[in-house]
Amino acid sequence: MKFTKKYFLFVFLVAVCSLVACSDDDSDGENNPSNNFDRSQMLNNWADNLIIPSYQNFVAETNALKSASDAFLTETNAENLANLRTAWETAYVVWQTVEMYDIGPARDLVLRSFVNTYPTNAANINSLIEEQNYNLADPNLNDEQGFPALDYLLFGLAESDAEILNRFDNDFNGEKYRQYLTDVVDRIDFLSNQVLAEWQNGYRDVFVQNSGTSANSSTNRMANVFMEFYEVRLRNGKIGFPAGVYSGGEPQPTRVEAFYKKDLSKVLAIEALQAHRAFFNGNAINADTTAESFADYLDFLDTIKNGENLSSLINDQYEVSISNINELNDSFYNQINTNNNSMLEAFEDLQDNVVFLKSDMFSALSIALEFDSGDGD
């Protein structure tokens, strides 16, 4: 075994020499990334400046929605209906900024499915109201509740506002409608408060401390829900499905978000896209600051790539999508019925960023596109 010692010494010396030699080369190296990108700083920024403030805003709006609903039920008149509708609209818009965070408490509570599954099932809602034997915690009732159900209750129950008011305010079955409205609003309010409370009491630290690089680390999970939200909820849900992209060329305009309100679908889409962009860039929600984000991470890693800067390519493409979607009719329903080609173009614009995000960004960040993927090579 005397060879072993000699060889070990040899290997050790070579290793030390090469380290020293290379360190000398490095002393003037300006193009080397000078310091480490700290993923846990990024997680801190996400949790404290984006996710939790977004939920705080959302909870403020769901609480306001509940107050407006209570007021409407106490005094059912046109003015309170208008106030309730406004509260619904505001809360629905703010929902777009938290829908992306399908992680931790929101995922455990299946928040997204309960709060925003559309198209809503109006026929079922009517029969639930009639029979009054429902429990909204039943996952099968996800398309009879949430914002889309309120969309139906507040805008789609009847042709005129007077008739809608009459549904809630008649001696025959008004009480049943009032009960259903209360239950739907309460459930949104309960779930949103629950998710915020869990983020504030414990989950925030769990999230931030899981800063490793495994498939289950917060960065990887967040990257995956970030991508899934963009591809499935935003591109497909808001634009692709209604425009018939996946359904044999037959547009399905009744699948737009906020179908009964009609002129809100564009606002919701833009809001969601802007929230996605803000998350990408790490823009704080309630303040005008920016901190560690995917964009910074890409910039940090960009020293290894020549050519164009990926984060600015992605931001340019966000810009293109937002301005082209802004050109669409406020009501995607009308847009599809008058000129669906513009919808299809908007789809393609969103699509272009899928390539940058999913192919380039994930590859650059070396993030696996799924959890628990077995062994590598």
Next chain:
Amino acid sequence: MKNNFLTYLATPVKAAPLAVFRVLFGLLMLYTTLRFVMQGWVDKYYIEPQFHFKYWGFEFVESLGVYTYILYAIALLAALGIMLGFKYRWSALLFFLSFTYCELIDKTYYLNHYYFVSIISFLLIFLPANAYFSIDAKYDKNIAFTKLPRYNILIVQLMLSIVYFYAGLAKINSEWLLNAMPLKIWLPSRYDLPLLGDLFQLEWMHYVMSWSGMLYDISIPFLLFYKRTRVLAFILVVVFHIMTRVLFPIGIFPYVMICSTLIFFDASFHEKVIAFFKKLFRFQWKQQPAVLEWTPNLKNKALATFFILFFSFQLLFPFRYMLYPDELFWTEEGYRFSWRVMLMEKGGYVQFKVVDPSTGQWFYVENQEFLTEYQQKQMRIQADFILQFAHFLEAYYQEKGIANPEIYVNSFIALNGRLSKPYINPKTDLTKVKDTWLHKDWILPFNEKIYGF
């Protein structure tokens, strides 16, 4: 000269190295089979998916559904048989068949080290690895030998050498050596490793790792064969594989390689290992010295011919990529079964468009309706997967009532940190294309040159 060489191959040497190799290989296969089942991967990979990507020529290999577990049970028992040397030839045969069958179900899960396991278990069928320190040898004196013709050990050593040397050759290219790609992408993402995490942020470190990885792979077979460098080589083997284990999720492969390279050591070392095993399990049995002589009978000649053909194939097959135009890393024509490990970071995106020519109507396909995430990930970056899925879609939509669907693909690939480039020709109707061994001219040109092997 020729006779000298033949004498060298036939010279009886101690059987202990092969016996230890058999025990360790069986043990690791036992563990990997068990691990695969416990991780729920049988379910996830072979039972749940509604569609499987087939290897060319092995389209008949179907998933057995829940009965796939029976295959794993067989593999498990067979691995045990290999380890103990019990009904050894049958065990090796059954292990090879069951393990390889599972691998052939779906090429999504292709890994070089699974291919390596298949090859080794295949070779074991033809090697008398149960001649020593085995249950078979204890009960059947006719097959019990303490010395075997040297070629039996050389075969395993040669196979291991091919794996390393070819993996090293594959690293001699401009991406790996001149750009330190893809380590430049992978290493910085492991910032959280103690000590190394910080080093991995430094560019020179990526070059050091790339170059030393290449030099390691290419020289390790020689260092292992040469007695004076053997111990050093083994230290390098351990360090290198522990490193890969820390850096990448590669399961038990590092341990397989570490244990396998022990076969290069002298028999005296293996005798000690066996003595240790015997002591550990209070296994008292002394095998009588017996020598298996090589005689030029028909069986041995046939076996020799078989090994020559086998290794000729192993030496030539990885070079088939040279017969294809365009860049290997881009088209991946001739990429698999060639010991090309961890050479590329690829991200991709692929969207299928189905057109009904009778109405002109079109729609996009939601890949996740048919494929698991793992399958989608592999499909995004490999043309043969894309084509197979297109043919699956053709059949699916024919059944749905579109008589002659046309299927087009919009796809992009980001290779080793380059920006995404279009991959498949979006004007090619993939229903009109057959999967062959010819160059896939519906892959758009890479328009760049990567130099080297």
